[in-house]
Each structure stands twice: as structure tokens, then as C-alpha cells.
Amino acid sequence: MADIGIETTQNVRINFQLASIGERISATLLDLLFFFVIYMILLLVIGLIGKDAVWILFLLVPLMFYSLIFEVFMNGQTPGKKIMKIKVSTVDGSAPTFLNYLIRWMFRLVDISLTYGICGILCIVIGEKGQRLGDILAKTTVIRTKRKVSIENTILVDIPQNYELVFPESRKINEKDLPLFKKVIAQIESMEDPVEKLQFGLRARKNVMEKLGIKTEMQPLEFFKTLIVDYNLIHRNR
Structure with a gap:
């Protein structure tokens, strides 16, 4: 298809x-x-x-x-x-x-x-x-609407014990950004070609880094997962 x-x-x-x-x-x-x-x-x-x-x-x-x-x-x-x-x-x-x-x-x-x-x-x-x-x-x-890789609709994730905020810039993340981050994660995990996977991940990371003002060499998959955890940590007690 x-x-x-x-x-x-x-x-x-x-x-x-x-x-x-x-x-x-x-x-x-x-x-x-x-x-x-x-x-x-x-x-x-x-x-x-x-x-x-x-x-x-x-x-x-x-x-x-x-x-x-x-x-x-x-x-x-x-x-x-x-x-x-x-x-x-x-x-x-x-x-x-x-x-x-x-x-x-x-x-x-x-x-x-x-x-x-x-x-x-x-x-x-x-x-x-x-x-x-x-x-x-x-x-x-x-x-x-049914993708090959299922994407959790919820923006809530478990926060590891003693987890500390990695990117203070995560405070700029809007709730509407979270489903996008999950889609990027799902697409990276579903791609089989390592070169295409890396290129897609780097492009996606670059765009989000520029918007949030983040500088990092963290791998794209880990980067987006970290942003989601950071967001949950910031908003957990609100």
C-alpha cells in the first residue's frame, strides 16, 4: 500500500x-x-x-x-x-x-x-x-488509522526512580507535541534500513532541537524518549 x-x-x-x-x-x-x-x-x-x-x-x-x-x-x-x-x-x-x-x-x-x-x-x-x-x-x-506499529495515545509514562531532568528546555514542550514524539519513536523503531533510520532520526532531532533550543549528541531514539520523560517529570505535580 x-x-x-x-x-x-x-x-x-x-x-x-x-x-x-x-x-x-x-x-x-x-x-x-x-x-x-x-x-x-x-x-x-x-x-x-x-x-x-x-x-x-x-x-x-x-x-x-x-x-x-x-x-x-x-x-x-x-x-x-x-x-x-x-x-x-x-x-x-x-x-x-x-x-x-x-x-x-x-x-x-x-x-x-x-x-x-x-x-x-x-x-x-x-x-x-x-x-x-x-x-x-x-x-x-x-x-x-491503524499503523503497523501501535502508538500509545496517552502522554503519561513511568518516571524512573531518582530520575533527574535532562533537558531544562523541555519546559517549552506543548502537550500537543507529545503524540508527535511518540510517532517519531514508532517510525524509527519500525524502519529496517539502518541508514534511513539514522537519517530520519537525525532530521527529526535537528528540527525539534532548533525549536526547543537544545544542543545534544544524544541518539535520536533516546532523545525523543527522554523528552517525553522530562515532560512527565515537569508536569507530574502540577
Whole structure:
């Protein structure tokens, strides 16, 4: 499966696996099934309460915005995407905005509805970033959320007994930086080529060192693990 390199706000390039055509089609079919179930339930409810067709239209209007609503409130996922473990992401690594989701939703009409999905599939296959037309205009793509190497979502780690702060500059670390450090650690540990591993680690270390004002020759893997422990030590009693 093809990867996409996303530049984070720390100027660290993290690779994510693009969702495959099969995964995206499966997610769409699951969403259609979910949509159909909701539709039938609404019809049943309307039939039981004896309301007319106006109520049907009133209740079904929100379903027109099915994917938009779910992606906005479920962090880039619909129920189908969540089951398939894929999600919408921007190509620059920033958090998708409502406008990103709105643009890709609007172009579902061209990518999926009017062309029976042919336009969307062709764009995804031809392009390098797994983007349908709506994704290209919204500057988004769809990635896998399940990585080869699992990453702990928590920022809490055990602090060794008698541990002393290594980098006083760690006080500049933002809580949002911790997931990035964990992703860098996971990627370093997952890389097999020692040269690529070292080059990636040094680049990532250099970028973070410059931001925090740290000078060290510590190995990249140990460096990022130390930053996480330092952060926990600093904030442990707050």
C-alpha cells in the first residue's frame, strides 16, 4: 500500500499509509447500508405516528449531509470509515477544518453520485496521494488509522526512580507535541534500513532541537524518549 509523507507543524515528516480503493469503497458501502437502516427506521416511525410526506422530507433532510456531519464530529470518519479504520486527513498534516470537509462533501456529487464513483476512482488511481477530485480541491486525502506499529495515545509514562531532568528546555514542550514524539519513536523503531533510520532520526532531532533550543549528541531514539520523560517529570505535580 502506498504511503504519504505528511509534514507536521514540527517540520517532521511522518509517513502514513493511504487507504486503498477497496477500503474506501467498502467504507462507502457500509455507510450506504447505515444510511438505509436510518431511512427505514424513519419511515417506520412516521408510519406509526401517522404523519404525512412533509414530515418525511423534514426528517430526511439531515441525511443529505450524512458524511459531512459525521466527518466533522467524528474527526474525519463516518461509521463506515471507522469500521474500515480509515479517516480524512489534510495533506499538510494540519487538522482538517469545516471548510475542508465541506469542499470534499460538495464534490461527492461529481466524484460519486453523477459518475457512479468512476470519477473518484480514476482520480485516486491516477494521483499519487490517493485523492478524488473533492480531496484535491479540499487538500485532503484518506489514510489508514491503524499503523503497523501501535502508538500509545496517552502522554503519561513511568518516571524512573531518582530520575533527574535532562533537558531544562523541555519546559517549552506543548502537550500537543507529545503524540508527535511518540510517532517519531514508532517510525524509527519500525524502519529496517539502518541508514534511513539514522537519517530520519537525525532530521527529526535537528528540527525539534532548533525549536526547543537544545544542543545534544544524544541518539535520536533516546532523545525523543527522554523528552517525553522530562515532560512527565515537569508536569507530574502540577
